[in-house]
Amino acid sequence: MSYIFGPVPSRRLGLSLGVDLIPPKTCTYDCLYCEVGRTTRHTLDTGPFVGLNEIAGELETALLKNEPDTITLAGSGEPTLNSEIDSIISFIKKKTDIRIALLTNGSLFWKDDVLSKALDADIILPTFSTVFESTYKAIHRPCKGLDVSVIMRGLKDLRRRFKGLIFLEVILLSGLNDTDTEIEGLREAIADISPDRIQLNTVVRPPSDPRAMPTDMARMEEIKDFLGSRAEVIGYPPSKKKSTGHDSDIPSVIEMAKRRPVRLIDIAEALNKTQDDAEQLIKGMIIKGYLSEKRHGEEIFFIAK
Ligand code: SF4
Known part of the structure; x- marks a missing residue:
């Protein structure tokens, strides 16, 4: 079982069976708060990092043993870099009715091929943390070629073409993107993206860079109220179902x-x-x-x- 993990209780998706589509640590970003560690392969180039052939058998076995709420496409990096993601989604849909979530940093939806291949997921959970270029670069340390305007364009295209649910994750870092100016800018941009939910998160696991400091709960609650009724602070969920142990x-x-x-x-x-x-x-x-x-x-x- 090297590509499937869990099921684990997810703060956003209930009992989640993970499918790891990307080897460590391949990503378009190198976020300060990353739980997987520093990015070693920093790229915008998609490829067949993990193919359907490698995943299919493991996934079928895992589904015989578990009843997850969600099958989550994720990775030790950015899963939309996997160019076979569309055939993997289509394979899962043929095997089960369990909903499919795509956990992504949202940095590649401006590419038509990446967006088209993700459209059959049921829930897409992209990250969006700031409208200010300097903050964006400080938090995400993106590949050359990525900037806030490109990310915004991709997320708006996603909203226009994707028929499922979009849960937009905002990772709040103390002193970086949780100031009043930052949050005012975010509110305006999020209104343009129009996600179904705005999920506020912070640094809850050891980050790859100690400069990533969590925003405290009181400030997160203030920001939630400011962002309106679709915003929520993500808490640790109780396990909904008994898992495999x-x-x-x-x-x-x-x-x-x-x-x-x-x-x-x-x-x-x-x-x-x-x-x-x-x-x-x-x-x-x-x-x-x-x-x-x-x-x-x-x-x-x-x-x-
Ligand atoms: S996008 Fe995700 S995997 Fe990539 S560096 Fe950031 S937190 Fe880590």
């Missing part, structure tokens, strides 16, 4: 990994799981920022963050 295993793995670096086999034995199941759990925990990976000689160890 992975979620309840997370604290035990963190405790083990806090004491000493652990190997896959240590985790599998301690939790009485197969190595495949333990690997699936670990992958989700790495993406969520609970664990990091360290090679020592021939062995890979996992360390609590």
Whole structure:
């Protein structure tokens, strides 16, 4: 199970089964707040990073074992860089009625081929954090060629052509994009994009850059009120359904990994799981920022963050 992770409780999507469409760490951005780490392949070029052939079998097996609320296309980077995303969506639609969400930084919808390939998802969750060029560059450290006007154009095209739900995520960083001037600019731009929901988020996991500081809850509530009735602050959701047991295993793995670096086999034995199941759990925990990976000689160890 190397491309499927979870299901994990998502703050926005209920019980979410993740499909990882991009290898670490390939992205159009290198955000200060990224939970996956620094971008090592910074690109605007799409490609068949992970193909349908590689995902299909794993996904079918995962769907036999789990009943998620949502299948979430994501990645250890930007999933719309995957040029096979349309055939992956179409394959999932043939297999199940479970809704498909696309978790994206929203930086590529100005490209007609990228937008066209995403249109059959049910929910698209793009990020949009500022209308000021200097703030945009400071927060996202984008590839050359990306700027606020290009991103805005793509998001407006998305609204015009996409028939599903758009949940626009605004990541608030203390002192960077949570000032009155920033939020006034955002309100105007968001009115033009017209998403179904505006979801306010902040730094809730260890970021790739310590300059990413969270906005406090009181300020987030103020911003929510200012942005109107479609805005909400995303909280940690209670688990809606009992999962396969992975979620309840997370604290035990963190405790083990806090004491000493652990190997896959240590985790599998301690939790009485197969190595495949333990690997699936670990992958989700790495993406969520609970664990990091360290090679020592021939062995890979996992360390609590
Ligand atoms: S937070 Fe998302 S968009 Fe930003 S660098 Fe990480 S993977 Fe890319």
